[in-house]
Amino acid sequence: MEENPNPVYKDQRYGQSKELLYSYDADGQFHKNVGFHGEPDRIILQQAWDHFDERIADARQRVLAGKASPIVYYMEKFLADPLNLSMMAGISIWRVKWHLRPGAFKRLNEKTLKKYADAFNITVAQLKKVE
């Protein structure tokens, strides 16, 4: 619990909102305070974002090297996993996992590609290539 927004985050947009937090203090009373998250909270949030960024970068490299289908990259960028993605696109999880291979992706028909593109909120042409 702190008074000022703190630049522990690597992204400047993070940590700008004040929240209401409860505490139990030495006087034996529960208190409500409005303030910014303390340092431990910022560390664990930053850890999650580091983890995501790493996975996105790794997925991008694998896609560019031709070892994975572009769906892998967009899935990681969307912070999803195969289970999540299967629910969002309306495709069974086994098929989603199969489509993560580059060979299977090449043989996909327009209809399925459209489903994935809609789930990621992009066009089919964007889905086919990774920038």
Added chain:
Amino acid sequence: MVKLEFEHRQAGHCESGVTRNLLNYHHFKISEPMAFGIGAGLFFSYLPFLKMQHAPTTSFRVWPGQVFDRATKELGVKTAVHTFRNPKDSMDKLNAVLDQGYPVGLQVGTFHLPFFPPEYRMHYNMHNMIAYGHDNGTYYISDTLMENLVEINYEDLMRVRFAKGAFAPQGRMYYPTFVPKDIDIKPAIIKGIRKTANNMVGIPFPLIGAKGIRYLAGRMRKWEKNLGPEKASYYLGQVLRMEEEVGTAGAGFRFIYGAFLEEASTALNQPWLKELSIEMGETANKWREFSYLGSRNCKKRGKADQSYNFLADMLIEIAGREEKIFRKLAKIK
């Protein structure tokens, strides 16, 4: 166009805050801890087979929607709850209810929510907020997480109400339709406490309640050996994120529950509840210490600052304390 006179108040937990704000609008004064306690919101479960963001799920709260449902049921408040298949229908219904003069609670997904703080933008479909007016495609929103009132446009609101994935909200909307004049909250408090005590110590299943905390401690001892230091620290980070991150008001709701016990002891005139609220506060501070020490392990990219055995021992102690508290609470009359 409608814009109701709605008093926005920030809250620690989104759902109990929404419950409180909705009941306050209907002239029934209740505090946030009270709504949380009567709704029996406190819980613990560790589900290693269900992965969320690539790590096992830890939950410190009950199923989404239960706090509002239970609290209003126990208080004798009549409510209306709707879910939809067609997004257009849900928006028409929302407009109609707002025109009638009821503020409406909405379950939404946070990933596409435009005003949400960017550090929390993950796939989380159990967030709650209140719509209190609309004007030509703009909706006026009171989100208990935010300091101020916010606005959202038609398309964005429709998308977040129909977010897909686990726990999809399906446009769920809920609002109290009739609040009785005189409500006796005493039986509701007792029922709420009994339900929570049963959830924490009464269910014979190893992943739930105080047993669940012990199970997590046992697993934690093996993380570093089985998963390697980096993954172990990410798993630990996931537990801490569920405990401390947005919407728990600190220490996995334990602070709110302590405040509830304190209020309950005055409302029921039972001084022993006050003693338990002090114990609850101390336990909450233990959780806080756990997350403080644990977060150091997350900082150094895998290099453990505190050993996982030490952290697990802390959890065992917390589990013992909580079991003691809830065994006593189960005997409430």
